[in-house]
Amino acid sequence: MNSSAEMPYEEAFRQVLAHRTMLKAYVQAIVRDPFLAEDAFSEVTLEIARSWNRFDRSRPFESWARGVARRVALTSIRKQGRQPVTLDDSVLESIGTELDAFGNEIELGLRKEALETCLGILTEANRELVRLRYFENRGYEEIARMLGRSVGALYVALTRIHAALHDCVRRKLRLA
Amino acid sequence: MNPDVPHGLDDPRERMLLYLDGTLPADEVERLNARLRSDTARRGEFAEMVLQQVQLTELDHAKKGAAPLHERIVQLPIEAGESKMRKPPRRWIVPLAWAASIALLLVLNAWFFGPTTGEPILAKIEANEVSIRRGGDSVPATIGLHLQPGDVLRTGTNDAATLNFGPENTGLLLSASTKLRVASFTHGKRLELHEGKLEASVARQRPFRPMIIATPQAEARVLGTKFTLTTTANSTRLDVSEGNVRLTRTSDGARVDVPKEYSAIAAANVYLAALPKTGGILREYWTNILGDHPGQLAREPAFPDRPNGSEMLNSFEVPSNWGDHFGDRIRGFIHPPLTGAYVFWISADADSTLTLSRTEKPEDRTQIAVADGGPPQDWDRHIAQRSNPLTLEAGRRYYLEVIRKTDTGLDHLAVAWQPPGGQREIIPAEFLSPVETKKGRR
Numbered sequence: 001m002n003s004s005a006e007m008p009y010e011e012a013f014r015q016v017l018a019h020r021t022m023l024k025a026y027v028q029a030i031v032r033d034p035f036l037a038e039d040a041f042s043e044v045t046l047e048i049a050r051s052w053n054r055f056d057r058s059r060p061f062e063s064w065a066r067g068v069a070r071r072v073a074l075t076s077i078r079k080q081g082r083q084p085v086t087l088d089d090s091v092l093e094s095i096g097t098e099l100d101a102f103g104n105e106i107e108l109g110l111r112k113e114a115l116e117t118c119l120g121i122l123t124e125a126n127r128e129l130v131r132l133r134y135f136e137n138r139g140y141e142e143i144a145r146m147l148g149r150s151v152g153a154l155y156v157a158l159t160r161i162h163a164a165l166h167d168c169v170r171r172k173l174r175l176a
Numbered sequence: 177m178n179p180d181v182p183h184g185l186d187d188p189r190e191r192m193l194l195y196l197d198g199t200l201p202a203d204e205v206e207r208l209n210a211r212l213r214s215d216t217a218r219r220g221e222f223a224e225m226v227l228q229q230v231q232l233t234e235l236d237h238a239k240k241g242a243a244p245l246h247e248r249i250v251q252l253p254i255e256a257g258e259s260k261m262r263k264p265p266r267r268w269i270v271p272l273a274w275a276a277s278i279a280l281l282l283v284l285n286a287w288f289f290g291p292t293t294g295e296p297i298l299a300k301i302e303a304n305e306v307s308i309r310r311g312g313d314s315v316p317a318t319i320g321l322h323l324q325p326g327d328v329l330r331t332g333t334n335d336a337a338t339l340n341f342g343p344e345n346t347g348l349l350l351s352a353s354t355k356l357r358v359a360s361f362t363h364g365k366r367l368e369l370h371e372g373k374l375e376a377s378v379a380r381q382r383p384f385r386p387m388i389i390a391t392p393q394a395e396a397r398v399l400g401t402k403f404t405l406t407t408t409a410n411s412t413r414l415d416v417s418e419g420n421v422r423l424t425r426t427s428d429g430a431r432v433d434v435p436k437e438y439s440a441i442a443a444a445n446v447y448l449a450a451l452p453k454t455g456g457i458l459r460e461y462w463t464n465i466l467g468d469h470p471g472q473l474a475r476e477p478a479f480p481d482r483p484n485g486s487e488m489l490n491s492f493e494v495p496s497n498w499g500d501h502f503g504d505r506i507r508g509f510i511h512p513p514l515t516g517a518y519v520f521w522i523s524a525d526a527d528s529t530l531t532l533s534r535t536e537k538p539e540d541r542t543q544i545a546v547a548d549g550g551p552p553q554d555w556d557r558h559i560a561q562r563s564n565p566l567t568l569e570a571g572r573r574y575y576l577e578v579i580r581k582t583d584t585g586l587d588h589l590a591v592a593w594q595p596p597g598g599q600r601e602i603i604p605a606e607f608l609s610p611v612e613t614k615k616g617r618r
Contacts, residue, residue, distance in 0.1 A: 013567040020516075021227070025229075032196055033197075034230065034233045038233070038409065039410075087209050094213075136353070140199070155190055155193060162189065166221075169228075
């Protein structure tokens with residue numbers, strides 16, 4: 001587990017760990033379901049470890065890992081009996097690069113702390129919407145029935161919630 | 177913020193959200209694709225939105241990870257008593273052997289092949305966040321509702337629900353964020369635990385008509401017992417309080433009988449076995465030893481096989497000011513609740529070493545942190561008190577050991593961890609189990 005007694009794949013796990021948020025986000029951009037993305041990310045971790053001997057260390061880990069993640073994510077969509085409808089590989093890779101620009105796990109951790117604080121600025125109703133959608137993974141139709149709102153209104157509300165959180169996180173990171 | 181405005185796709189961020197939720201039509205995906213290909217700023221916005229979604233999901237996991245697993249204990253009476261189907265012998269029939277035999281056969285027939293007595297009824301809801309799906313519709317979750325085959329019951333993040341089974345003394349407590357499907361009553365009671373945790377108190381079931389609870393990884397077959405079943409995306413954990421439960425791993429048919437006070441985990445690449453339940457870790461101590469270095473304990477002839485005494489710790493913390501001139505060893509297993517990176521810390525009054533195995537075998541352990549004094553729970557006094565982030569898998573157990581040798585003064589010792597997405601905390605008992613010691617050994 002520590003360097004002196006490492007198994008060969010432990011370096012792979014270490015690398016995944018150091019890029020886990022980027023990889024999770026990248027997988028989510030492909031599978032388009034936060035909870036399926038969690039499962040697919042676990043599989044990505046194993047696949048990276050299994051393929052570790054084939055990784056050319058002279059290349060950046062991030063783009064190689066995204067290649068592995070893309071294959072695994074597409075497979076997990078097919079396993080669900082769905083046909084992948086996703087962005088082009090080149091667009092996905094550009095988004096991966098954008099994700100890299102958010103920084104390392106420490107910086108991403110600060111961003112997550114800011115995000116948690118920013119949830120406090122939302123109205124009670126909007127926090128409830130976040131909870132139902134992202135914490136409980138409930139579908140829009142179900143949420144619409146529960147809250148007595150239209151699906152369209154929920155999309156608009158969530159878009160605004162994301163924008164509000166985005167602005168709040170940026171403010172907090174600037175102040176930090 | 178007014179969310180009640182008409183829906184439309186004029187806002188590119190809304191199109192991104194629809195895409196990330198898997199509901200954007202294919203032709204709109206192509207439009208989004210073209211936009212993202214040419215517009216760097218939009219790509220940045222998209223990346224930020226997807227990152228935000230992932231981190232929101234993680235925030236919830238962190239909260240769940242920090243919450244104690246055994247928040248609510250169900251107190252349901254268990255009664256393995258006589259079935260109502262049994263009838264007292266009829267004295268006047270004694271001379272008529274044939275009639276007696278027929279009566280007996282009738283009783284046995286009813287016992288073995290009669291209908292299952294209990295069907296699930298929603299008996300209690302803690303908050304008001306229980307949803308029930310029947311067919312494609314929602315059914316109001318009202319107390320007394322009889323659940324039917326095919327019904328899916330789901331509890332909210334702050335809720336719990338209790339199901340009883342008609343006249344029999346069987347009860348199921350569903351914890352928060354649990355999804356349970358009632359599969360059928362045809363040959364016993366068959367339920368499917370898709371996610372979450374349930375605590376069951378099951379009255380004796382009829383032969384050949386067990387209660388079966390299936391999870392994505394395993395099947396628990398019950399004839400009468402108390403147990404807890406917890407399932408996540410990757411593993412199922414069974415803890416038995418009374419009786420005996422057979423757990424079958426569905427991927428390969430491997431099975432294990434889990435007795436009282438034991439647990440088992442069904443997951444890929446995890447050895448299926450009945451293990452002592454979590455809830456503590458073993459501390460052994462050796463007294464009247466001078467010196468303040470762990471090596472001095474190791475040189476003692478009584479170490480490691482003949483401690484002066486031992487106790488079970490309720491968390492990874494030794495009571496302070498325990499004594500002078502002693503050494504101790506705390507050893508057992510940790511059971512990570514989530515797969516991911518864990519950081520460990522040790523804090524102690526004297527030289528102490530924390531070792532962790534990458535397996536459940538002690539011989540695979542390596543030193544991950546050391547302490548050399550300082551006040552209680554001063555975790556960051558020295559960098560060596562903290563381990564590197566270590567990837568651990570949920571559903572597995574890892575051997576962990578601390579050796580300390582203390583001399584005089586205020587003694588204390590604690591080990592903390594920070595689970596993925598969680599806060600630093602002294603490792604709670606529910607994630608610890610002791611090593612199996614030989615019978616009679618202190």
